[in-house]
Amino acid sequence: MIKKTIRIFLILLGVHLLWGGVWSVASQPIPDAELQQKRVFTSLEEALAVPGEVYRLKLKIKSDSLPEEIFQLYNLQELTAARCKLNVLNQRIGTLSNLTYLNLSGNHLVRLPASIGQLTHLRTLIISRNLIEELPETISHLHQLTYIDAWENPLYTLPESISELENTLKTIDLRQIDLRDWELEKMEQLLPNTKIEVTSTCDCHSTRGK
Template sequence: MMKKLLAIFCLIFLWNYIVYSQDNRVFNPDLNWLTIEEARNVPPDSVFHLTLKKEKLSGEELPEEIFQYRNLKSLSLRGTKITTLDEKIVNFTQLTFLDLGRNRLPVFPVIICRFQFLETLVLHRNSLNYIPAAVENLQHLKHLDLWETPVMNLPEEMEKLPELEYVDMRGINMNPETQEQLKKRFPQVKLELDPPCNCFR
């Protein structure tokens, strides 16, 4: 009985570790991430990396006070339950890292494509099922995280992105043909894919 309980405990621990490590793999621990509460204690111009992942927002509204941090380079809205993006977010003209993972986005927020310096875009665990052609405006995009989204393909416009290095499409069921097509179209990009399946035959 004890052996069974120990085995169950180990499986639960391993599962939590895998999920946690997957969900936090894009955060750079060397950055000085601030919460809203911490950001209030420093001059707005000195806030460069802000996380709202402990906040529970609704719809598209973001706390008005965050828009004073115009020097933001990194913004995490992970797990805040947003369904779209407030248009004021374009005020963050220096943004290079945007984490929208684990939200309720039904479509890709096209407003993101106005961040001309964006290098890393995290969209995992959202309901969006396509990437718009406007993504070609993200000329500095290097890393795109689509883990466990319904996105089955990447637009032709992404082939023109000169700095694209990495796209995470794990957790997306694809047949071998679809995976091979993606690899041929993006030969210089590291595509993270699960083993192919025959689920669409």
């Protein structure tokens, strides 16, 4: 009985060490200079064959949501899923904790999940040409975020919490959005040190109620 108990303990210890080793590998993103030398995978099948070696992925799919298998890529730092016809972003996106660059442009997303706030290494967020009406309050957790590209979305307000990024967020692109003067003024109050890019004359006003 004692030998059996010891054997079970050793098995569990081995599993713990194995997973601990996996996650320790993914504890911090690699430097940009090193990242740029990494291969850009365009085939998810090829990426899944070597999950620990995948730092950059450009998906070429047509799907309502990201494939579940993508969350096995624990070292992933750059993810491009542009023009993939995504309707929803899986809450598990927050498990890709090493992401520094996320491009979701040209999809059909209406919102971002609260778990986006778990991407604490994220520096660039591109969500242009979607249907996003609001950003989650958890956007304030992204203290390394320097650039948001949100142009051509029905995004007329920003969460109050985004003011926590006033000293880190350098630019937010809101071009091709029919912002009223008072809406822009409120954004400028929330982000006084951020460059807010807007279109001076926008033909999109007809889509909004008076």
